[in-house]
Amino acid sequence: MERTKRFILSEQEIPTQWYNIVADMKNKPMPLLHPGTKQAMNPEDLFPIFAQEVSKQELNQVDAWIPIPEEVREQYKVYRTTPLVRAYGLEKALDTPAHIYFKNESVSPVGSHKLNSALAQAYYCKQEGTTNITTETGAGQWGTALSYAAKVFGLDLAVYMVKVSYEQKPYRRSLMQAWGAQVIASPSMSTQSGRKILTEKPNYQGSLGTAISEALELAMQTPNCKYTLGSVLNHVTLHQTVIGLEAEKQMALAGEYPDIVIGCFGGGSNFGGISFPFLRHNILGGKKTRFIAAEPSSCPKLTRGVFHYDFGDEAGYTPLIPMFTLGHTFAPAHIHAGGLRYHGAGSIVSQLIKDKLIEAVDIDQLDSFKAGILFAQTEGIIPAPESAHAIAATVNEALKAKEEGVAKTILFNLSGHGLIDMTAYDQYLAGDLTNYSVPDEEIKKNIDQLEGLGS
Numbered sequence: 001m002e003r004t005k006r007f008i009l010s011e012q013e014i015p016t017q018w019y020n021i022v023a024d025m026k027n028k029p030m031p032l033l034h035p036g037t038k039q040a041m042n043p044e045d046l047f048p049i050f051a052q053e054v055s056k057q058e059l060n061q062v063d064a065w066i067p068i069p070e071e072v073r074e075q076y077k078v079y080r081t082t083p084l085v086r087a088y089g090l091e092k093a094l095d096t097p098a099h100i101y102f103k104n105e106s107v108s109p110v111g112s113h114k115l116n117s118a119l120a121q122a123y124y125c126k127q128e129g130t131t132n133i134t135t136e137t138g139a140g141q142w143g144t145a146l147s148y149a150a151k152v153f154g155l156d157l158a159v160y161m162v163k164v165s166y167e168q169k170p171y172r173r174s175l176m177q178a179w180g181a182q183v184i185a186s187p188s189m190s191t192q193s194g195r196k197i198l199t200e201k202p203n204y205q206g207s208l209g210t211a212i213s214e215a216l217e218l219a220m221q222t223p224n225c226k227y228t229l230g231s232v233l234n235h236v237t238l239h240q241t242v243i244g245l246e247a248e249k250q251m252a253l254a255g256e257y258p259d260i261v262i263g264c265f266g267g268g269s270n271f272g273g274i275s276f277p278f279l280r281h282n283i284l285g286g287k288k289t290r291f292i293a294a295e296p297s298s299c300p301k302l303t304r305g306v307f308h309y310d311f312g313d314e315a316g317y318t319p320l321i322p323m324f325t326l327g328h329t330f331a332p333a334h335i336h337a338g339g340l341r342y343h344g345a346g347s348i349v350s351q352l353i354k355d356k357l358i359e360a361v362d363i364d365q366l367d368s369f370k371a372g373i374l375f376a377q378t379e380g381i382i383p384a385p386e387s388a389h390a391i392a393a394t395v396n397e398a399l400k401a402k403e404e405g406v407a408k409t410i411l412f413n414l415s416g417h418g419l420i421d422m423t424a425y426d427q428y429l430a431g432d433l434t435n436y437s438v439p440d441e442e443i444k445k446n447i448d449q450l451e452g453l454g455s
């Protein structure tokens with residue numbers, strides 16, 4: 001019998017609304033707090049930093065559905081809808097009774113899911129009369145997506161790129177420059193927060209937290225300039241729900257419904273994007289799907305962090321966010337999944353973990369690359385090192401299903417491809433990569449510093 005491998009929707013079926021899970025959550029996330037006054041933030045408090053529309057989306061706890069602007073949907077048509085693929089090759093290699101599906105977000109022009117939010121954020125900035133935007137980028141994925149989106153909507157962009165990635169991933173820098181962005185290695189001497197860190201630690205290789213501080217500082221000091229963020233915040237995850245909403249229709253085409261949904265976890269946007277549309281049926285309709293966030297064991301905020309108010313950045317400029325965190329002073333090891341090197345988790349996901357509606361697992365670097373290679377050999381796509389964490393978690397669940405002899409249906413998000421991460425694969429294949437485990441004392445030291453930040 002002929003079997004279907006790729007489940008495709010026409011572009012007319014690109015969602016017209018994003019899904020805001022907060023409206024359906026019984027326990028809402030705790031409020032963001034102003035870092036100075038420790039009072040709950042209103043949308044107006046965010047206007048100096050973010051576009052007004054995304055500030056409102058950020059704190060919206062009422063509307064389950066938010067319309068996607070026609071101009072944004074029009075740009076989504078460049079690469080959406082993305083395929084849902086049945087991973088027959090991977091299933092066969094694992095000899096598992098599980099049915100494995102993946103949503104392929106790597107087909108976007110920039111190679112990852114990040115464009116889903118970049119286009120929305122650039123659009124709102126343009127609408128509101130902003131001319132310049134700033135951001136930070138870790139592995140370069142967010143900066144790349146925003147560069148393209150800024151070009152599409154006619155904005156000037158300055159990107160602070162974590163220094164270790166600036167050096168390890170020169171092609172991401174080239175992509176950003178090709179789309180017209182200015183790229184600065186962080187920490188840099190161009191901001192006060194950058195200069196402070198460089199004075200204390202001249203060889204510091206940078207972190208997402210530091211780069212965020214620098215980008216925020218520039219945005220606050222430049223007229224007509226707004227800051228944008230590629231993960232962690234609620235509005236970013238909201239924009240990413242197009243992934244899960246499409247996947248829901250495509251799983252129906254396949255005649256299945258997932259028992260398990262898996263995403264890799266940096267700040268939570270691609271995980272939330274694929275999960276929340278399905279999680280709504282757990283919350284509202286009595287479904288029993290499991291949701292698994294796969295984080296690196298070198299940066300284990302969900303599995304070993306604490307739930308506490310913390311800053312989103314290292315210098316303490318952002319609002320205080322109620323999050324699972326390792327502390328904003330935590331400096332993760334230089335693993336190749338740069339997009340997962342972040343100390344905290346978004347407030348929605350953190351509340352959902354607290355309420356045991358979703359789960360988390362940690363994955364060693366070597367296991368992630370092993371799974372990445374297996375996926376490349378069986379499904380043809382070199383996954384991003386970040387996405388390889390989701391694949392490793394999927395492999396573990398598929399092998400468990402085999403042991404138990406049950407035909408589980410597993411859906412994971414392929415958040416990006418790894419064609420610009422081949423130096424990482426080179427090092428893995430040469431046997432030069434290692435695992436990084438974080439000692440308990442290291443975690444405790446950083447978490448102890450959270451005292452007094454609000455609870």
Ligand SMILES: *Cc1c(COP(=O)(O)O)cnc(C)c1O
Nearest residue numbers: 141231266267268269270339416
């Ligand atoms: C940025 C990135 C991630 C991690 O960010 P989330 O907000 O947790 O999704 C994962 N995969 C890829 C390919 C990325 O670029």
